[in-house]
Amino acid sequence: MTFVVLLIMMQQVNAQFYKTILPSPEFNSALEKIVRDFRYNFENIAGEKISGNGEVENYQSNVQLPGAINCVINRYHSVYDTTASWQGILYEGEDYEEAKKVYKNTFRLLNKSKMQLIDRSVTGFSGELQTPTDNVRFTVSALQLDHFDPRYKRFTAEVELVSSYNGWLVKVNFFNKKPDTEF
Numbered sequence: 087m088t089f090v091v092l093l094i095m096m097q098q099v100n101a102q103f104y105k106t107i108l109p110s111p112e113f114n115s116a117l118e119k120i121v122r123d124f125r126y127n128f129e130n131i132a133g134e135k136i137s138g139n140g141e142v143e144n145y146q147s148n149v150q151l152p153g154a155i156n157c158v159i160n161r162y163h164s165v166y167d168t169t170a171s172w173q174g175i176l177y178e179g180e181d182y183e184e185a186k187k188v189y190k191n192t193f194r195l196l197n198k199s200k201m202q203l204i205d206r207s208v209t210g211f212s213g214e215l216q217t218p219t220d221n222v223r224f225t226v227s228a229l230q231l232d233h234f235d236p237r238y239k240r241f242t243a244e245v246e247l248v249s250s251y252n253g254w255l256v257k258v259n260f261f262n263k264k265p266d267t268e269f
Contacts, residue, residue, distance in 0.1 A: 108198055109195045109198055109199045110152065112152045113151060113152050113195055113199065114199050114200065114201065116149050116150060116151050116152065117151065117196070117199050117201060118201040118202065118203075119131060119149045120147075120149055120151075120172055120260055121201055121203070121209075121231065121241075121260070122201075122203060122204060123149075124172075124237075124238070124241055124260060124262075125204070125237055125238075127161075127168075127169060127170045128147075128159045128170045128171075128172055131147055131148045131149045131159070131172075132145040132146075132147065132148070132159045132161075132170075133145055133146040133147060133148045134146050136158065140163065141162065141163055141164075142160055142161065142162050142163065143160070143161045143163075144158050144159070144160055144161075145158065145159045145160075145161070146158060146159075147159050147172060147174070150174070151174050151176070151258065153176060154174040154175060154176055155174075155175045155176065155177075155178055156174070156175045157172070157173070157174040157175075158172075158173055158174075159171070159172050159173075160172075160173065167262070167264070169261065169262040170261075171259060171260065171261035171262075172259070172260040172261070173257055173258070173259045173260075174257065174258050175255060175256070175257050176188055176192055176256045176257065176258060177189075177254065177255065177256035178250075178252065178253070178254070178255050178256075179252075179253050179254060180252070180253035180254070181253070181254070182220075182253075182254055185247055185253075185254035185255075185256055186218050186247065188256045189218060189225070189227075189245060189246075189247040189256045190215065192245045192256060192258055193213075193215050193227050193229070193245045194215075196211045196213075196229050196243050196245065196258070197210075197211055197212065197213065197215075197229060198210075199211065203233065203235070205235070207233065209231060209232050209233040210231075210232055211229035211230065211231055211232070211243050212229060212230060212232055213227060213228050213229030213230060213243075214227070215227050218247050223248070223249035224246065224247060224248040224249060225246070225247045226244055226245070226246050226247075227244065227245045228242055228243070228244050228263075229242070229243040229244075229245075230242060230243075231243075240262045240263050240264060241260070241261075241262060241263075242259075242260070242261060242262070242263040243258060243259070243260050244258070244259045244261075244263075245257070245258050246258075246259070
């Protein structure tokens with residue numbers, strides 16, 4: 087009897103351990119939808135138009151990462167680059183330690199997620215975490231998608247920890263990043 091109780095407890099501990107280490111199915115599902123729709127310039131997940139001017143239009147995203155406060159799609163009107171970007175705000179507040187925690191956790195979730203793309207291939211992001219320091223007002227960590235499709239060649243996920251007027255923001259951005267040498 088004691089052995090059975092011990093075995094059940096070990097399963098629960100194991101499940102809780104993996105729950106804190108691996109992304110949830112909801113996170114993976116939302117991320118997969120965002121990554122897949124990049125091929126279509128985020129057209130399929132763009133919701134209601136929020137604002138727009140001559141240079142950029144903003145749309146509410148129909149896909150939200152779990153825990154996100156606000157998710158938008160930005161469409162740029164440029165002769166050089168007409169790709170859209172997706173941005174989610176994952177933290178907004180005054181607590182720097184909490185902001186750091188959300189920043190690191192978001193990076194970890196992106197780095198551990200696996201997605202199945204339209205061609206049925208399984209892929210994920212990889213990158214190196216830039217550790218925030220107390221004396222710097224922003225930190226950015228970039229991740230690249232490990233995929234051979236040329237449409238995803240420059241597809242980048244960036245996790246940002248930034249100081250704002252009201253404290254701190256943690257954002258995640260998905261976009262087509264051109265090399266610095268092309269600007």
